[in-house]
Amino acid sequence: MFINLVFDKLLTDIALCELAPGERIRQSALASRLQVSRQPISHALQLLKHEGLLQDSGRQGLEVTPIRADYMRLLYQARRPLESTAAGLAAQRVADNRALDEERAFLARMLEEGRQKISNHASAPEAAWADYQFHVAIYRLSGNQVIEQMMNGRWAHIMRAIIASNSVGTLALEWEEHAAIAQTILRGSVLDASELAARHVQRAGANLYARLSAESPEA
Structure with missing residues (x-):
């Protein structure tokens, strides 16, 4: 699965609250679910962070940004x-x-x-x-x-x-x-x-x- 496809899938999951606001992001779990390596997951997550849909959480972790x-x-x-x-x-x-x-x-x-x-x-x-x-x-x-x-x-x-x-x-x-x-x-x-x-x-x-x-x- 190409990076843009991973990004689109995660974007949709966040938009439809399948990844809920405040939910902690686990790269290993996402990689397993989407059957891809961590590299496209990591890249897609950074793009989603840039869009304001993910934010830092703890040491080198990410979570879905709460709705404000x-x-x-x-x-x-x-x-x-x-x-x-x-x-x-x-x-x-x-x-x-x-x-x-x-x-x-x-x-x-x-x-x-x-x-x-x-x-x-x-x-x-x-x-x-x-x-x-x-x-x-x-x-x-x-x-x-x-x-x-x-x-x-x-x-x-x-x-x-x-x-x-x-x-x-x-x-x-x-x-x-x-x-x-x-x-x-x-x-x-x-x-x-x-x-x-x-x-x-x-x-x-x-x-x-x-x-x-x-x-x-x-x-």
């Missing part, structure tokens, strides 16, 4: 203009007839699949993954690869916070807002798409911060 409410508040502040820009760019490409059919279809499909998962009472990890895929569809439709690259590095933080904060009870509202955003994008309504995306991120961020703060007031 203040960090998520800052992340959502930074995320808001990026999501707003992505939605606006996506709607502009639709309005200008520059969006590919498969890009529009991908957004519509991710919206429908996400709504079905929520109506079927999906687990928190499944719901978080659906949320991620919906926003990826907007990034792709925007045509701006830099936004996708920047946000892809942050979604592991977002997904694990959603899971850990037990935000499943708010998912119906989340997907109502997703539907409104997708509809304005696919109509080519640039200003509406941008504004709805900004409001969605602001509300979701405030809700997430409140839940995380209530669970860990000292965070």
Whole structure:
């Protein structure tokens, strides 16, 4: 297994809380589970530490970084203009007839699949993954690869916070807002798409911060 595959596997495990916040990382156990040597494990762990998903713990040890409410508040502040820009760019490409059919279809499909998962009472990890895929569809439709690259590095933080904060009870509202955003994008309504995306991120961020703060007031 190549280093990037090891990295992607561990990134997903952290994002979905299969490696839980605060969990001690044991390289030997990971190497055994993934059936690779320690060298790609060690390299992947350093990359994850650089992403802020791992932190030092004891003498030469690592642990999964705890979820901190203040960090998520800052992340959502930074995320808001990026999501707003992505939605606006996506709607502009639709309005200008520059969006590919498969890009529009991908957004519509991710919206429908996400709504079905929520109506079927999906687990928190499944719901978080659906949320991620919906926003990826907007990034792709925007045509701006830099936004996708920047946000892809942050979604592991977002997904694990959603899971850990037990935000499943708010998912119906989340997907109502997703539907409104997708509809304005696919109509080519640039200003509406941008504004709805900004409001969605602001509300979701405030809700997430409140839940995380209530669970860990000292965070």
